[in-house]
Amino acid sequence: MTRALPERFAEFGDARKNGFLKVKEIKDNGGKVAGVFCTFTPLELLDAAGFTPVSLCGMSAETIPAAEAHLPKNLCPLIKSSYGFAVSDKCPYTYFSDIIVGETTCDGKKKMYELLNDIRPTYVLHLPQGELESSIYEWTNEIRRFKEYIESTFGITITDEALRTAARLRNEERAARLTLMELQKSKPPMARGLDMYKTLEGAGFMFETCGRIAHLESLKADIENAYANGARPVDASAKRILITGCPIGGILEKTVKAIEEHGGAVVCFENCSGIKAAYQMVDTQADDILKAIAQRYLGIGCAVMTPNSIRLSNIEKLIAEYDVDGVVELDLQSCTPYTVEAYTLRKLMERLSVPYIAIETDYSQSDSGQLLTRLEAFLEML
Numbered sequence: 001m002t003r004a005l006p007e008r009f010a011e012f013g014d015a016r017k018n019g020f021l022k023v024k025e026i027k028d029n030g031g032k033v034a035g036v037f038c039t040f041t042p043l044e045l046l047d048a049a050g051f052t053p054v055s056l057c058g059m060s061a062e063t064i065p066a067a068e069a070h071l072p073k074n075l076c077p078l079i080k081s082s083y084g085f086a087v088s089d090k091c092p093y094t095y096f097s098d099i100i101v102g103e104t105t106c107d108g109k110k111k112m113y114e115l116l117n118d119i120r121p122t123y124v125l126h127l128p129q130g131e132l133e134s135s136i137y138e139w140t141n142e143i144r145r146f147k148e149y150i151e152s153t154f155g156i157t158i159t160d161e162a163l164r165t166a167a168r169l170r171n172e173e174r175a176a177r178l179t180l181m182e183l184q185k186s187k188p189p190m191a192r193g194l195d196m197y198k199t200l201e202g203a204g205f206m207f208e209t210c211g212r213i214a215h216l217e218s219l220k221a222d223i224e225n226a227y228a229n230g231a232r233p234v235d236a237s238a239k240r241i242l243i244t245g246c247p248i249g250g251i252l253e254k255t256v257k258a259i260e261e262h263g264g265a266v267v268c269f270e271n272c273s274g275i276k277a278a279y280q281m282v283d284t285q286a287d288d289i290l291k292a293i294a295q296r297y298l299g300i301g302c303a304v305m306t307p308n309s310i311r312l313s314n315i316e317k318l319i320a321e322y323d324v325d326g327v328v329e330l331d332l333q334s335c336t337p338y339t340v341e342a343y344t345l346r347k348l349m350e351r352l353s354v355p356y357i358a359i360e361t362d363y364s365q366s367d368s369g370q371l372l373t374r375l376e377a378f379l380e381m382l
Helices: 007-011 014-028 043-048 061-067 077-087 092-096 107-116 133-154 160-185 193-203 209-228 256-260 289-298 309-321 336-352 368-381
Strands: 032-036 051-055 099-103 122-125 239-245 264-269 326-332 356-361
Touching (some): 014 032, 014 051, 032 043, 099 107, 160 193, 160 209, 193 264, 309 336
Parallel strands (some): 032 051, 032 099, 239 326, 326 356
């Protein structure tokens, strides 16, 4: 059934309008849309069910005032921004979502999902948050319950064959993302970090998996060809930086851009928008495909896990692979898991003798000058 555009559509910028129209076309053609927030969401299950998963808006200060009418001011800006987009009807993907899929990665998000459910139907996945033998059993059962919910709510059947097909395609996409990011291992790196990040982020606005894979592979070939023909977008003397921490979509300009305009080159994004989301693959030959999917997602090294040896070992490995000169941790204000774990990561960096700086910020521009001063000083000491 065709659903009209919202009354506030005229307020949206061109990029939002284009994304809105793509999702509207999917809906008008009878498709189903699932709004998702986190890299722990089992996308293979949504793919196998015939849904188009879309990442929901939530990396801008624009909608935070609307959110603070319901949420406390001292809450993580990502949570407030995400809820603000939904409650103010400014997110095209929320507007057209048949279901929103949340997860219990932090206390603030899971309570926000309760309010979000009043706007759009929201299913919350209960993620086990420890490296325990029981975790895989709990998470497999949780994904199985989600599968049964989708089947009963939408009157569909999700077969193992469909799950394996979806997993193979998602594995191909992750491999394409990894090989694109691995171009940054070259010296000098083949692309500016900011451009690489925006390329990966932009691929998310392509809602067909095969199309995304082809797009990423084409971009990789173009970058390699340009490099082979002498293109050097990054100075050979630039200090090689690894970014870790929270999702950074709303703070790119005052952090990553600042680093790259003052002698640094971001060669590796370890966080949710980068390698962390692509590192693990699903064993598509496993007897129990749901368990294999569960194992893949439990391998994500997020700070909500305790202990969190996966993240620490991944960062240590990436420092060596990308020949990193320094690590910059970018954390959002009031993100307790990452800001507390920053101390543990600092100790690891000291042991490895790798320069490290932790920055805590939000989506406003009020601290841009202070951040620039700190980042310049950090780069000068490398």
